[in-house]
Amino acid sequence: MDSASILEVENLAIKIDDVELISNVSFKLESGKTMALVGESGCGKSITALSILQLLPEVARISKGSICLNSRELSDLSEREMRAVRGNEISMIFQEPASTLDPLMTVGKQITEAMRAHSKVTHKEAATAACSMMDKVGIPDPVTRFKQYPFELSGGMCQRIMIAIALICEPLVLIADEPTTALDVTIQAQTLDLMRSLQKETGTAILLITHDMGVVADMADMVMVMYAGQVVEYGNVFDIFKQPRHPYTRLLLNSIPHIEKDRKKKLNVIKGIVPDVHHWPCGCRFNPRCPLADKRCTNSKPRLETLNPSEHFVACWNHTLEIETSYDKS
Amino acid sequence: MTSYLIKRLLQSLFAVWGVVTLVFLILQLSGDPALLLAPEGATGEDIALIRSQLGLDRSMIVQYGHYFWDLLHFDLGRSFVQELPVTEIIASRIAYTLYLALAALVLAFCVGIPVGIITGIYRGKWIEKILIPFVLIGQSMPTFWTGILMIMFFAVRLGVLPASGADGFSSVIMPAISLGALSMATFARIFRTSIIEELNKDYVRAARAKGLSFFRILFLHIIRNASIPLITISALELAMLLAGAVIVETVFAWPGLGQLTVQAIESRDFLIVQALVLLGSMVYIFLNFIADILYSVVDPRIKLRGAEHE
């Protein structure tokens, strides 16, 4: 096991009944680094994240694979042991900050609650710690805010509270499931800055789930692209942006609208829609929408293969081919 | 908070005025109120006497004024049948009804809420499948039939509980159960729905991600959020209890206001009927207002925003 890796996921597969939601998902998180998990809605990113914390809905189960936190196998832990991990060693923040906070409890109490669940501190100690945490995440006048309810705070503030709750126990890993999607752009930037600075300070590994390539470019060190429940490309952020190899990644990057470009041009979209979990396409799951697909793609699934000495993996038979110029390459 | 409650207070006062006026109009619409108020076997002379005595020969406006004035002084008139002031008659019985209603409500809470919680969190499990039919049955059993069945079984056949009357604790058991059965079922269902809704909410998942134990989440978060709809429903349930009391007290010969209502109609003592209707409505309006106060206490969003949450 890599000395810097704090979380290692290997060959993870999750099923509901007989339907496979994700399969063959493997990745490593390193302390102080951010891994972005990218893909369209429905590709399995959130499920992957939830499975790390064993928070899958009842009907779903991990059918294969391992999740290791500091060499400890998480899927073997009992619910009680897992509870000690959640919020403490691995924390998670979600998309809609306002609805992920209990509307009937003061925000301060929700922070101290997280703290007191994992350590024996008095109310007073917890309140002090919460206030200083609120200060750290940039909430003005924490003492007043402590007693306020979520509906009295703006979306951006609520997200900061979520971050405070997540980081108060100084976890090793922070999973952020689309943390900025529900916020407007300026608040988005502030929130990401905050996460980055906190990461520098605490060395927390961040798993950032997003569908926004701009956020990826801003925050990530490593990128993992998922499609239809499988990892299609994996590598560090520079490689992915400079030399995307998987057609899906390439199309994703192409569909980012550019301000400088000709405004009259139609936006690039990827044809088709994400397949239904009950009807995964045969062979490579991207083949119905792929401009490079050929017979081999329909017949057999490509495996993740290393491209070069640096960690850049791709699962595609035709990744060396060029995509037709009907798609504008930036 | 105050502006919201003031608004609600005004609404309640308006409702009070409205009910008072409506009852007045109902009486007037019957054609000749004196006929209605006169007891059985009253001669034409008696009726004329009543008419002048009660001022029923004067114009409607004047009558309304007197009526309103009397009510403000809690003067509900004097029953022709029982020859006692109505207020006295009611006062002698109100304690019984309160006792019964309270017992029924306590029962409904103590049984209904745990059942609601259990069936809410253990959906699909065996315990839910056993409890749900009971809830459904409780909702569909006519109150008076439950009472009759219980009397036939526990009093007539087994002889363990008294069939009627109001002496001793054992005599309140069956009436309280038949009165409370419907409310029990309603509370269980409403709470169950509430809990299921809350369980699906995002903050529950986030709370689990914090590492909180399920019970803590249940009691400190879910139940508090789920209780909100229950508060308004409780006020409505009390109205149902009032309705049920009329029937249950008749079945069990319980000497409360419910029994009085039926007796009053049978003996054509309209003044008592009128008084009870007014009393019942006032209580109901009052309870609704209390529910709003409780609502604003429990949900800080209302307190600070005064928002309407339906």
Next chain:
Amino acid sequence: MNSESLEIERTLTKKSPLLSVMKELLKIWPLCLIFGVCILSAILAPLIAPMDPDAQNLLARLKPPGSLIKGQVYWLGSDQLGRDLLSRIIYGGRISIFIAFLSVTVSTSIGSWLGLMAGYYRGVAETVIMRIVDIVLSIPAILLAIITVAVLGPGLQNLIIVLGLTRWPRYARVAYGQSISVSKMNYIKSARFTGVSTSRILWRHIFPNIVAPLLVVATLEFGLMILFEAGLSFLGLGVQPPTASWGSILSIGRNYMGIAWWIATFPGICLFFLVLSVNMIGDYLRDRIDPRFKKR
């Protein structure tokens, strides 16, 4: 995903709200069967009742179920005047169902219409109508029924009037709330702007969208009216003797609890099953077609 546009899609593509209701009802056919049996026996009462419900036979008083007297089988026993309980129950069911049905029809019509007006026109109509609704709803239902009976006198006809007139506010509230939220929708606004006549808007666009919750309320109210009528008749304020109704039979049964348990038991069982099936159907419909309660 914009829930409003989903709602629009749903309403535009709906063939007719009635059809979707029918389809849903088919799925819970056992309940509908029980309900149907009750309705059918109410309609066919004269054909299926073995005896005349009012025929007294003083030689056959208080006989237990299954008794055979002079060649006639009293399947469910007889009451204190020798009348066949089964026949009385069948005819009583007819009366009860008839009353419930009629009163629901009356209150639905009055209530929906008033609520619709209040919700669509707003302004004075809204204030007046909804204030009256508030006032009527401030009086507990049974007390309102009792005072109205006290004024009008007991009896079948008056009972229907009483039930019809005292329940309409419930429908009005629902219709009001729904018609307000539907009126806010963009397609209604655009219909107004393009000059569609008001009555057309009301009938073709708003009304179909408020039918579903009204239907749910009507179903549950039907069960409630059955219970109400039974309760009032039990108290002697509803259907008058010698007419049979489940409530009045039960009130007789109460007097003979010790010696003729059947009189107090069987009407109750029928009441129970009818109300149970109606409640379950109402709940089922509510979960499926009421936009306020549809499970996500």
